[in-house]
């Protein structure tokens with residue numbers, strides 16, 4: 001059987017591609033991470049004119065898969081990281097959608113011309129909004145090691161990614177959420193994940209750490 005090889009095409013960012021990268025690293029797939037520099041010349045050849053795109057190649061066959069959520073779920077099905085039953089899959093989907101809520105919530109403060117320009121809004125976000133999201137994760141996780149079942153699923157990588165990005169802005173984020181702190185450490189400590197984390201590109205949210213710590217806007 002020829003090995004399936006993956007190529008993940010995205011901008012040189014963690015962004016929407018990072019949960020899929022974490023999964024590919026976790027399962028030790030044969031994969032390459034291709035940062036796109038000349039987007040306008042690549043765009044017409046992509047399925048939906050958007051990134052990320054996951055190329056899946058086996059033997060002589062190739063397919064290009066768009067949509068980050070579809071990519072993540074496809075990898076979940078391919079690598080048996082989508083639970084054992086349809087109930088498992090439902091709970092995995094709930095955790096993934098809850099992770100997307102947090103990952104998306106910071107966007108207005110973190111991207112575009114207003115990035116880091118409003119320290120008061122960033123503080124309000126971290127003090128009042130983020131804990132609501134974290135409480136949801138804590139409720140879904142309960143006292144379990146992983147969100148669904150006894151081993152990692154794609155839900156864990158989606159949640160880990162959302163929490164991890166916010167941790168890069170506020171290292172005290174999980175002080176009141178010990179089960180989530182343990183969860184974050186558990187995922188980061190998985191051997192293949194830990195190796196990937198050591199070498200990955202810096203996160204886009206990290207520049208906001210100084211805004212959170214000092215109350216001074218980015219210049």
Ligand SMILES: N[C@@H](CCC(=O)N[C@@H](CS)C(=O)NCC(=O)O)C(=O)O
Pocket residue numbers: 015016043049050051052066067068069
């Ligand atoms: N729902 C899509 C959204 C994809 C998307 O908006 N991609 C942006 C980058 S994060 C993009 O390709 N922007 C460039 C463009 O639209 O030309 C997904 O999750 O993959």
